[in-house]
Amino acid sequence: MNEIPHLTVDLDAPGVSRGHLVVPGGADRGELSLPVFSLNKGEGPRLLVTGGNHGNELEGPLVARRLVEWLPVAQTCGRIIVLPVLNPLAVEAWSRNTPLDGLNLNRVFPGRAGGSVTERIADAVSRVLLPVADTVFDLHSFGPKWDFPPAATTHPIADPDLMARTVRMAQAFKLPLTLVWDYNDTAGMFDIVAQNQGKVFVCTEFGGGTVGADNLAIYEAGVRNAFIALGLVEGKAEYPTFRQRKSSQTLETHPYDELKSPATGIFEPRCSVLDEVKQGDLMGILHPMDSLSAESIDIRANGTSIVVAIRSGAHVHANQGVALVARPLKN
Structure with a gap:
């Protein structure tokens, strides 16, 4: 048995590949296999798209599955890796945290190889998938008890060049809100780990307690806009309609x-x-x-x-x- 996290798919193989990210078992539960989709069309941006970081935010996994359906025809260059569900245990329980150990996956990165199951998931993603991407889109939806507009978010970054590139990437989604969010609870977040490695990381948020067709359409349109901006797919980016308006604004918020x-x-x-x-x-x-x-x-x-x-x-x-x-x- 392979006791280190690994992929069952060759990311360098041309064209479409499907397999799993294997998370080793531990004292609390056995091995996990997280489905992974890869589409390699040669030179170009290297993008990782993830969903299901929090188990009660289901728009991300659904939009990620839609990407798997249309990318084989739409993608023109580069490599896109899609992991629709980062934390299947939390998704199955419709829980923000992993029921088995009570941990929030988005607060334990980069994880621990010998830790609990949540920490092992973070370790597998950090060691196997993060190094092969230049840009990361982590698809969230803010949670069921809030109203929050479709937004692309980031945190303040010390490196001014990376900060500027990240804000431009977030704005490329053309969602109603681009938000630079400064708050205190950032230890162990996926984006902080990625940004510390110089990668552009955008977290999309879409608040609401239910999954609706209109909301999913806006979310998917925003992701497609970002793909166009990266040059991964062709087309004309457009502002999606939200509450009868087509517009976007860039804001900042503090604790x-x-x-x-x-x-x-x-x-x-x-x-x-x-x-x-x-x-x-x-x-x-x-x-x-x-x-x-x-x-x-x-x-x-x-x-x-x-x-x-x-x-x-x-x-x-x-x-x-x-x-x-x-x-x-x-x-």
């Missing part, structure tokens, strides 16, 4: 831009994503439920900004995030 609940209760949103708000505007209402005599609490904007995420109505605890705002990116 202090997250609005948090002042108490425990049910959050009622009073604004929508991409709304512009000014200081004092009502963004939502927190309704305490532990006492009928307790008054509801207004949550208001603390300055002029644009709403990029809003809780889609949920029970929240005190100090839990209920909204996120942003402002135009400073060049």
Whole structure:
């Protein structure tokens, strides 16, 4: 038995190849085989596309499967590797974290060969697939309890050249929102590991608790736009229609831009994503439920900004995030 992560497919073989990324077994469970699609059409960009990093974000795996269907005809050069489901255990459980060890795959990169199953998945991807790609698209959808517009996101990068190239790549998706997202919880993220190796990494996000045909069409159109920008497929990039608008804006957000609940209760949103708000505007209402005599609490904007995420109505605890705002990116 091969006890190191490996591929059952030759990525250098011309044309279409299908196989698996084999993740070795450990004390907690046996070997995992993650389906991999490779299409090698010679010289050109080397792109890795992944989905299913978080198991309750299913748009990514679905769009990745669509890519497998149309790339053999559409791709004109370069090499694209598609791994539709990074964490099958979480996807099967419709869980953000892996049920077996409770870990968030997107917080354990680059992983550990002798670790738990989540760490072994991260190790296999980091050691086998990441080195053969110049660019990575990791397809997310923000999670089921939030409303979030179709977006291509990145984090601040110390290298100004890589930062500029990454933002341009994110903008090439032509999704309604390109977001440079500065926040504190980045240790062990897939994108941080890739960017530390000088690779362009774009994370797409598409919030919402259900998978809908319209949303998937926008998501797929954005990915196709990025492929066109890379020169991997031919065609004319177009802005997809989102809520009757064809537009895109590039924003940045920081840890202090997250609005948090002042108490425990049910959050009622009073604004929508991409709304512009000014200081004092009502963004939502927190309704305490532990006492009928307790008054509801207004949550208001603390300055002029644009709403990029809003809780889609949920029970929240005190100090839990209920909204996120942003402002135009400073060049």
